[in-house]
Amino acid sequence: MRQNKDSYDVVVVGSGAGALASAIAAHAQGLSVLVVEKSDRYGGTSAVSGGGVWIPCNHQIAALGGEDNRADALTYLKSSTRGMVAEAKLEAYVDNAASMLRWFEEHTHVRFRSLPLYADYYQALPGSRPGYRTMDPEAFDAAELGEEFFNMREPSPGTLVGGRLAMTAADAHRMVSKEKGWMKLLGGLMARYWLDIAWRRRTRRDRRLALGNALIGRLRRTMLDRNIPLWLNTALVDLVERDGRISGLVIEHKGQRQTLTARRGVILGAGGFERNQALRERFLPNPTQSGWTAAPPTNTGDALLAGLKLGAATDLTDHAWWAPTMHVPGEEKQRALFMERALPGCVMVNGQGRRFVNEAAPYTDIVYAMYDDHARTGRSVPAWLVFDARFRSCYPIGPLLPGMVQPDFRVPEHWWGTMIHRATTLDALAEQIGVDAAGLADTVARMNGYAERGEDLEFGKGGNAFDRYYGDPDIKPNPCLAPILKAPFYAVRVDAGDIGTKGGLLTDEYARVLREDGSAIVGLYAIGNTAASVMGPTYPGAGSTLGPAMTFGYIAAHHLAAQQ
Ligand code: FAD
The missing domain is CATH 3.90.700.10 (Succinate dehydrogenase/fumarate reductase flavoprotein, catalytic domain)
Structure with missing residues (x-):
């Protein structure tokens, strides 16, 4: 759905979970927001992913009988990131992840469930937990999205039973580990799918969205409630700098170029460079092939290249979410x-x-x-x-x-x-x-x-x-x-x-893009795999990419709202 409007407070580039979260958070701060997405589908890798977020100290832990605290979460992150990430950024993550999640649960359709048994990946490191920090999106009814459902990127076939039935991470674990009742669960999912004849006539896709599709569906539903526009088939081509700040961007839609004004700034959430063979060969260890990634084809590092053109610094570009x-x-x-x-x-x-x-x-x-x-x-x-x-x-x-x-x-x-x-x-x-x-x-x-x-x-x-x-x-x-x-x-x-590259534009604790000299490029923010990851070279727990993408999207939105 395109509107003929070319001026906003904030333009968000990309439509993964971090991008949509930042758009919603900025809108809730009273800002006018536009989301532009290069592909003909919204959701990016986030939609095909497990949708899990790694949220230390999340509000469900205590109710489930677990325990977490700031000091342990920071200790764990400091040791797993091996000194490769600024402390201020680690602190920003630990201090904002749980409140970000809570805000979304209270003000939007987003809902997660903590997984008590999904252990942090490095159990031997101090501050790790044997579960609870990873959270699974609750299933979502696709019908809530109306026709907009059909514009969402489809889930990875690998996340569907028999290529059709959606399952949450909790369902998947019950089935794979053959927990008591797993057959009944599978039977229930099959019956729900096959007996939903009215829905079957419209599409073979499961009406019960799970994992990344549930997360993106919930975010998109919230955008529809708020009337936040999302333009598909619309690619960032260049950033516009005026009077020492980013004031807009050039986009391309069906071969036509247009300049958009972003009065407060631009949030780059356009994924990594997974599908750009030249960038892979330049940055990643060799041999490497863009065909080996599990990410969709449109993540070609466009936002990274636009940032580099402005003199932005980069970090961790030789790493990926392998x-x-x-x-x-x-x-x-x-x-x-x-x-x-x-x-x-x-x-x-x-x-x-x-x-x-x-x-x-x-x-x-x-x-x-x-x-x-x-x-x-x-x-x-x-x-x-x-x-x-x-x-x-x-x-x-x-x-x-x-x-x-x-x-x-x-x-x-x-x-x-x-x-x-x-x-x-x-x-x-x-x-x-x-x-x-x-x-x-x-x-x-x-x-x-x-x-x-x-x-x-x-x-x-x-x-x-x-x-x-x-x-x-x-x-x-x-x-x-x-x-x-x-x-x-x-x-x-x-x-x-890989399931995404993780090196990109260097950002500070407010998600602002930095130059080589450490100064911020005013009005330019980067999140998700467009930015160098707060998780450094490793993967502390399931949800380590989407948790930070959403959290720094939320932080960026608040920072933008506080600017004149
Ligand atoms: P994306 O979600 O890929 O979104 C980027 C979007 O930007 C895309 O839609 C793209 O088309 C668009 N874009 C690109 N260039 C432009 C341009 N020039 N203009 C406009 N738009 C543009 N991570 C977790 O944390 N938890 C999990 O459970 C998890 N499970 C996974 C399971 C699988 C099978 C896979 C493949 C990945 C998984 N990941 C998981 C990794 C995670 O999905 C990605 O790291 C994350 O989605 C990246 O988010 P992003 O917002 O940076 O990019």
């Missing part, structure tokens, strides 16, 4: 392997057939380990996830449902040899995927020994609460370790992918 990803033929983006690796009975190996990492480690750390090992062996990018018939039968892998539900004869023919490899012996599998057979045999023998013992003597898989979150509780003594014995054997290629 995640091992797999290719599914015909899909637009790769699928992140979040859960599969932690399950018992699989092993991740390099071309020598050797392990180089705890398979259950945080996804970011898996890819750091891939690059580290690649620097030594030249054979870890790509790596391979190898498993046996028992694993295949019991657990999902990428788009494959467990073999007991989707046996091999139901796997599309063109996936064999492209997405998944299978052989009757480990040696034959090794040959098929170009991995050293003796190395693989030795690795599997060792892993089988660790499974019997219940302890991974090399990498400690399953040795902490985070690893075990996606383990199989029926497997004892270690829910992340089981032998790899039963033919046929399978392998999936693992790419050094």
